[in-house]
Amino acid sequence: MVSCLNTYVWVSPHEGVQYSDTRSQRLRIALYSHDTMGLGHMRRNLLIAHALAQSPLHPVILMINGAYEVNTFTMPPGVDCLSLPALLKETNGEYKSRCLDISLQELITLRSNAIHSALEAFEPDVLIVDKVPRGAHSELDPALKSLRSTGRTRCVLGLRDVLDDPATVQSEWSNECNEDAIREYYDAIWVYGDPAVYDLVHEYRLSPDIASKVRYTGYFDQRMRLKLSEGIDPLAGLPPDRLILCLVGGGQDGTHLAEAFAHADLPPATSGIILTGPFMSHEVRQHLRFQAANNPRLRVLDFINEPALLIDRADRIIAMGGYNTMCEVLSFKKRALIVPRVRPRIEQMIRAECMRDLGLIDVLHPDELSPEALAEWMACDLPPMGNCDRIDLNGLERIPFLLCEVIQHAG
Structure with a gap:
C-alpha cells in the first residue's frame, strides 16, 4: 500500500x-x-x-x-x-x-x-x-x-x-x-x-x-495568489481614484463586455481598467486602446499572469462569471456585477444566479448589456458585499x- x-x-x-x-x-x-x-x-x-x-x-x-x-x-x-x-x-x-x-x-x-x-x-x-x-x-x-x-x-x-x-x-x-x-x-x-x-x-x-x-x-480562496505577485506592479502610475476593474477571462468571448465598459461613463473620481486576456482579438484590443487614448481615466491592460493585486485594489468588479473569477470575487470580498456567458454553455449563468440568490453579487444578462446599464450600476450607491463567510x-x-x-x- x-x-x-x-x-x-x-x-x-x-x-x-x-x-x-x-x-x-x-x-x-x-x-x-x-x-x-x-x-x-x-x-x-x-x-x-x-x-x-x-x-x-x-x-x-x-x-x-x-x-x-x-x-x-x-x-x-x-x-x-x-x-x-x-x-x-x-x-x-x-x-x-x-x-x-x-x-x-x-x-x-x-x-x-x-x-x-x-x-x-x-x-x-x-x-x-x-x-x-x-x-x-x-x-x-x-x-x-x-x-x-x-x-x-x-x-x-x-x-x-x-x-x-x-x-x-x-x-x-x-x-x-x-x-x-x-x-x-x-x-x-x-x-x-x-x-x-x-x-x-x-x-x-x-x-x-x-x-x-x-x-x-x-x-478556492484566491488570496494566496497575492504571494505570487512579487515583482509585478500593474498599479504603477494609477491615480488614487476609486477603481472599477473589468475582467473578461481569457478574452475569447469577452468582446461585448469589454467594449460596453470602454464606452460606459465612469463615475466621478473613478478610474477603470480593462484586462483583455490573451485570446481577445488584436482588432478588438486596438479598438479598446483607441477608446482609452481618449479617456484619461480608462486603461487597457493586455494579459498579465497575476492580476491578484489589481483585484485586491479594486473597489468594484464587472466581469464574466467563470469559476476562477467568482472565486476571486468571493475571496477578496468585492462588490461585483457579473455578466455571464450563456453560449455554448450556461454554467456561468447558473453559478451567477446561485450567488445572486445568496446576496453575494449582482447579475446582468448579456442580452441586457449596454454601456448605459454598466454606467447605471457603477453610479449606484450599493451596500457592501453580502456575508460570504458562510461559503466554504x-x-x-x-x-x-x-x-x-x-x-x-x-x-
Whole structure:
C-alpha cells in the first residue's frame, strides 16, 4: 500500500484526520487539463499545484496542459509543465486545431500519444484530471487504460462547482460514457465547490456508486495568489481614484463586455481598467486602446499572469462569471456585477444566479448589456458585499488531505 511521503504525522484542522508517511521517495502528482477555451482549467490546476507544493507533502508535480500560456505563470519549486499542441473550442461548441494546420483527428492523436508517453515515463502516484473524465475527444483513454493496468496510479476527477444545465450534462455524460469511465478508472471525484451553493450530485442525478466517490473540497480562496505577485506592479502610475476593474477571462468571448465598459461613463473620481486576456482579438484590443487614448481615466491592460493585486485594489468588479473569477470575487470580498456567458454553455449563468440568490453579487444578462446599464450600476450607491463567510472557501487548504485519503486507500 502506498502512503504519503516523509515520516511525519499530519492532522487536518478541518477533518481531524491523521496521516502518517513513511515513504522515502517523493510523491509524484500529474495534473491534466484540456484547455480548449480560456485559461480557467489550467489556472485551477495551477492553484492546486501551488497548494500541494506548499504543503508538507512537497510532491514532484507534472502539469499537462493544452495552453502554452501556462509557461508565463510562476511555477513553484518541484513543478514543471508539458504543453500540448493547442485545441480551440469555438463559440458554437465545435473543436479545431488552434495553431497547427492539421485535422482535428490528427491533433487529437498527437496529443493523446504525448499524454500517454509522458505519464508512462513519469509514473505518477496520482493523476488529477480536470473536468473531462476521458479528456478532450477521449484523448486520455489510452493513458487511463495503461495506468489502470499497472495498478500504480490513483486517478482523481476534479470538477468545478457547475458544469452546465442538468439535461445537457446528463445527455453529454451518457453519450461520452463518462460514468462507465469513472467506474473503471477513477478512485475519487473532487468537486471544487460547496453543496450549499450548488449540489452537483443532486442536480446531475449521479448514480449512487459514482456519488459515493464525490468529495466537496470547497471553493478556492484566491488570496494566496497575492504571494505570487512579487515583482509585478500593474498599479504603477494609477491615480488614487476609486477603481472599477473589468475582467473578461481569457478574452475569447469577452468582446461585448469589454467594449460596453470602454464606452460606459465612469463615475466621478473613478478610474477603470480593462484586462483583455490573451485570446481577445488584436482588432478588438486596438479598438479598446483607441477608446482609452481618449479617456484619461480608462486603461487597457493586455494579459498579465497575476492580476491578484489589481483585484485586491479594486473597489468594484464587472466581469464574466467563470469559476476562477467568482472565486476571486468571493475571496477578496468585492462588490461585483457579473455578466455571464450563456453560449455554448450556461454554467456561468447558473453559478451567477446561485450567488445572486445568496446576496453575494449582482447579475446582468448579456442580452441586457449596454454601456448605459454598466454606467447605471457603477453610479449606484450599493451596500457592501453580502456575508460570504458562510461559503466554504477552504478548497486549497483541504486538497492535500484529500490527496492523502486517496493514496492511503490504495491497495
